[in-house]
Amino acid sequence: MKARVHITLKNGVLDPQGKAVEHALHGLGFGGVSGVRQGKFIELNLTSTDRVAAKKEVEDMCRALLANTVIENYAVEVVD
Amino acid sequence: MKAAVIVFPGSNCDRDIAIALEQSMGKPPAMVWHRDSELPKVDLIAVPGGFSYGDYLRCGAMAAHSPIMREVKRAAEKGTRILGICNGFQVITEAGLLDGVLMRNKDLRFICKDVHLRVEDAKSPFTAGYKKDEVIRVPIAHAEGNFFTDEDTLKRIEDKGMVAFRYATPEGDVTQDANPNGSLNNIAGIFNDKRTVLGMMPHPERLSDPTLGGTDGRKMFDGLVEALS
Numbered sequence: 001m002k003a004r005v006h007i008t009l010k011n012g013v014l015d016p017q018g019k020a021v022e023h024a025l026h027g028l029g030f031g032g033v034s035g036v037r038q039g040k041f042i043e044l045n046l047t048s049t050d051r052v053a054a055k056k057e058v059e060d061m062c063r064a065l066l067a068n069t070v071i072e073n074y075a076v077e078v079v080d
Numbered sequence: 081m082k083a084a085v086i087v088f089p090g091s092n093c094d095r096d097i098a099i100a101l102e103q104s105m106g107k108p109p110a111m112v113w114h115r116d117s118e119l120p121k122v123d124l125i126a127v128p129g130g131f132s133y134g135d136y137l138r139c140g141a142m143a144a145h146s147p148i149m150r151e152v153k154r155a156a157e158k159g160t161r162i163l164g165i166c167n168g169f170q171v172i173t174e175a176g177l178l179d180g181v182l183m184r185n186k187d188l189r190f191i192c193k194d195v196h197l198r199v200e201d202a203k204s205p206f207t208a209g210y211k212k213d214e215v216i217r218v219p220i221a222h223a224e225g226n227f228f229t230d231e232d233t234l235k236r237i238e239d240k241g242m243v244a245f246r247y248a249t250p251e252g253d254v255t256q257d258a259n260p261n262g263s264l265n266n267i268a269g270i271f272n273d274k275r276t277v278l279g280m281m282p283h284p285e286r287l288s289d290p291t292l293g294g295t296d297g298r299k300m301f302d303g304l305v306e307a308l309s
Contacts, residue, residue: 065142
């Protein structure tokens with residue numbers, strides 16, 4: 001079983017990296033771009049065969065290490 | 081006073097802080113490797129700067145969960161003083177010993193230069209060598225020193241007087257121009273609410289000998305020795 005984790009900055013947290021990417025895109029002529037926010041995508045394999053338990057386990061991982069909940073949100077998706 | 085310095089793979093200020101501590105203590109601190117699971121009995125634990133675990137995932141995140149940090153947290157609960165400098169500040173913040181988080185500098189650049197700090201609180205053992213509102217010169221060297229937290233936590237930090245140092249002009253004015261990295265309220269260093277833990281981005285150990293161009297940092301270590309001996 002595989003899990004996919006998206007880690008994104010919470011609303012209201014400044015994202016200077018996203019801003020820099022946005023400026024670079026404008027520089028390349030993509031003028032219609034705004035609100036660029038940069039996050040992380042983590043994929044991991046699990047030995048668990050129980051989807052509910054697997055999701056809970058990955059959410060525990062997010063709180064323990066993968067995300068810093070002061071500034072980041074996480075979303076876990078379990079796929080076969 | 082007895083002290084220990086925690087060494088992670090990628091720490092690079094561990095020897096600087098050891099030399100600065102030895103200078104003030106008259107004896108060297110214990111150097112404790114991150115895989116160790118036992119801490120010597122000490123009065124002060126220093127978590128040094130560097131790039132622990134290559135700054136993977138987030139600065140300080142991996143180091144915060146290394147075996148020795150469990151012991152550091154246990155010691156902190158018992159009131160052992162903990163000093164985290166630069167990456168050490170990031171590590172102890174990720175470990176939950178301090179509020180907030182250190183984010184990427186506002187202008188995205190790694191900044192290596194001397195800055196001026198205004199001492200906000202001189203009552204802790206860490207700052208006992210200084211006077212309140214004294215301005216000191218200390219170097220910074222970081223890309224992720226932008227202190228951030230939510231509004232409620234920031235209010236609590238300010239209301240409880242948990243700010244140790246703020247970035248300031250040489251005259252001691254706390255201005256946006258004096259803020260090198262975008263930190264909220266120019267915060268350069270904070271305490272926990274009991275003032276037994278201090279985290280700071282600037283490096284006092286790098287200006288603690290006249291050969292290095294200044295001694296403003298030495299007062300921190302002399303003050304600690306006097307307060308904790």
